[in-house]
Amino acid sequence: MGIFALAxxxxxxxxxxxxxxxxxxxxxxxDHSALSFRHFILGAVAIFLYVGxxxxxxxxxxxxxTSSTGExxxxxxxxxxxxxxxxxxxxxxxxxxxxxxxxxxxxSKSMLTFASGLGLVFILLAIFSPVDSTVSMPVFQSDISFxxxxxxxxxxxxxxxxLCTSIMWGGIFNLAVEGLGKYTEAASxxxxxxxxxxxxxxLIQGAVADSVxxxxxxxxxxxxxxxxLYYALIGSKNVNKxxxxx
Numbered sequence: 001m002g003i004f005a006l007a008x009x010x011x012x013x014x015x016x017x018x019x020x021x022x023x024x025x026x027x028x029x030x031d032h033s034a035l036s037f038r039h040f041i042l043g044a045v046a047i048f049l050y051v052g053x054x055x056x057x058x059x060x061x062x063x064x065x066t067s068s069t070g071e072x073x074x075x076x077x078x079x080x081x082x083x084x085x086x087x088x089x090x091x092x093x094x095x096x097x098x099x100x101x102x103x104x105x106x107x108s109k110s111m112l113t114f115a116s117g118l119g120l121v122f123i124l125l126a127i128f129s130p131v132d133s134t135v136s137m138p139v140f141q142s143d144i145s146f147x148x149x150x151x152x153x154x155x156x157x158x159x160x161x162x163l164c165t166s167i168m169w170g171g172i173f174n175l176a177v178e179g180l181g182k183y184t185e186a187a188s189x190x191x192x193x194x195x196x197x198x199x200x201x202x203l204i205q206g207a208v209a210d211s212v213x214x215x216x217x218x219x220x221x222x223x224x225x226x227x228x229l230y231y232a233l234i235g236s237k238n239v240n241k242x243x244x245x246x
Contacts, residue, residue: 032243034180034187042235043176048194049224050172052201053119054165056221058088059202061158064214065151072213074131080149083139088162095166103170112171112232119164120225123218126157131215154215168228175236181245 034040065081067073076084099111134150137159173191177184201224209217 032183034183034190036243037180037183037238037240039178039236039238039240040176040180040183040187042231043172044190044194046172046176046228046231046235047169047191048197049201049227050165050168051195051198052205053221053224053228054092054168055198056202056205057123057158057161057165057218058085060205060209060214060217061085061088061155063209065155067214074152074155076149076151080139080151084137084149084151084155084159087137088159091159091162092166095163099167099170103167108171108174109232109236111167112175112236113229115164115167115171116225116228116232119161120222120229122157122161122164123221123225126154127215127218127222129154129157158218172228172231175232178236179238179241179245183245 062081062085063073065074065076065084066078067075069075103111129152131152131154133153135153135156136148137151137156139147139149139151176191177187180187201220205217205220208220
């Protein structure tokens, strides 16, 4: 919080010129906006769901691991569970590094299709895998020593989703603003507002987990990933090319 406060003070005292900023006549009104494009509206919904998926997967996985077996959890030590969840974020880092290197060679549509499709497979495997089926994963133990620990195989599939969620943001953004021209700037602002999905979708998933079970709550994620796959294959097509964007 102190760092953010310091950054706020510094930025408020420094004049940052914007040489590319064009002053527009306030009397000129556009007949359209970024919301006039169907593929952008669907893209905004997609980014809302994506951020919720990105946060919801490790959030419920941690609760599932640390809750007792009597509460429908796996009864795993909190230190071990924390390391497993950390592996999800580590795989996101790896995925983004790989995505950055191949992004220029693979289209955003292909990347989003692959990532959402593979993520969908991982989540379904996590839901339907037997809870008593375990696999060894490298973790830190409660005494801070490093070793292998047995975790439900469902958790492993959830952790692997980190590779998928790592490259979705850029793909959704590129597809959503394609062909928007002068409306791209306003579209970017709307996009940033839609990251609120990171707080709303996990809340919905948590409510489902409370009423049903931890693993059953991932059907919320399945629905979200199914929409992302639909958006990559169909919804991202610009059907409003008749709108002037210059």
